[in-house]
Amino acid sequence: MRIGLLGTGPWAQMAHAPALAAHGELDFVGVWGRRPDAAKELAGQHGVRAYDDVDALLADVDAVAVALPPRVQAELAVRAARAGRHLLLDKPLAATVAEARAVAEAAREARVASVVFFTARFQTEIAAWIEEQAATEGWFTARAQWLGSVFTTGDSPFAASAWRREKGALWDVGPHALSVLLPVLGDALRVSAAAHGPGDTVHLVLDHTDGASSTLTLSLTAPPAAAGAGVELRGSAGVTELPESPEGPVPPLLRAADALLRSAATGRPHPCDAAFGLRVTEILAEAEETLTTQLP
Template sequence: MTGTSQNWPHAPVEVGLVGAGPWARAVHARVLAAGPETRLTSVWARRPEAARATAAPYGAGVAATFEELLDGCEAVAFAVPPAVQAQLAPQAAKAGKALLLEKPIALDLPSARRLVGAIDTAGVVSQLVLTNRYHPVTQQFLKAAQGLDTVGARSCCLSGAFLGGDFATPWRLEHGALLDLGPHLLDLLDAALGPIVRVRGAGDVRRWIELTCEHESGAVSQASLSGAVELERGLMRVELFGRHPEHVFDSSALDHEELWPVLRREFATAVRTGRSGAIDAHRGLYLQTLMAHALDS
């Protein structure tokens, strides 16, 4: 469903892609090239052969340097490790480019703050690829949650991605599930139950980590995170409890193709209006702050 968006009244946003790994090939290049809101102009990666393989199916160009990519686009999408994103994205912001950022926005809190500072100084649009937030089912779950008197929640994001395969990458193996999977659950719990004012972590980020969150509303939530457990398929589930029937979000049955047109249109709309949406770099910094507190607890 990457090409099923409604009519788009503007010129497509010209987007350059940084990165040519599995996620860049499977998602970013394909989704951005589908339009009509965006057009994939070129790809730059540190491995030129990978950039060519990523760009070729869509007739996009291959930039010889990052600077060349910036010269040929009005927005930049990043599909690279967080440390690389935190290094390059401020340069793109300084060049006046809108930014489509991956989570986490950086490997550590100081780097995340520098990135957001660069975005604010440049005054450019930013958006975060928190995939679940763009799915219509997730949006319905969160809308219904706003009217509930929830006192507690439990959630999990579990997979075997770190055990082998395309996503057992060095940064994930080193920094574990909190940075990779944590943004998804913390974002959903915060959106469903209200601002998180305190978070504590226990366990091993490379094996299994458990988070306990206290919300401004008085609700308490828990999140179990692991990328190192043997599962047939990944599991992401949020359960809300209170003076209401159990309210559940479960991503296992979702058609993830439904979210990409929503994400693409929201990003293009933000670029064309010059106004970032709620899921922007500041949201990424907020989530990074929560994860840092969890590590320090």
């Protein structure tokens, strides 16, 4: 599969480009970016072509990997799908429900494969834990904490991200928490409560289709010493916690690429496809609307 990369920022540099270059069944063709100089630099690091025109890249590939802000990703993903290109996307899928729906509909209508890279879903230990808990009945409640210090460490490569500053932890780390909770507890029936915490911190309460409830605490402004992610499930089977993963971003992204290849070859949707990305976006938008009624 010939694949191109859209995006040249920190995530493209540390995750996407190395993974595409290392994957044995992908032909990494080239890079397009909104900053031509950055595209040339990243392409040069991996010995591929830098494209000045995104349509020229689309004409040369079978698939695209996207490492761009949500609004830009959604627009270009629709464009790529309509050109018949398979999609390896990032979370969140889009910045609005309408944008996410456009991506999901374009992928479905064009019959292209799509995989959204929810990192935890492609980490070996965590994926196995999710599968085990999803097969266990009787969960009563869950508590998820996804606490980052992007805006408090002073040296995060993502601190200058305009979309993260605009959308906050809800849209950046919220998708990670939802990607773990939904396959275990079932879809979220409603966001029954939402409240602001310190900085960009938000607290959510969700009711799930399987009868359980969950609480989420999300932040990008946690003190560095308090940063970290955790999920605790409690139910008739007892108590279990999300395992830690020692993996960096490249190995799970390689597995996401494997998933895209399988989906493209078989025509079977992956559980983390654009339709799932749309559902996560709908929940985030509902939470955001609920938060607008609360004073920060």
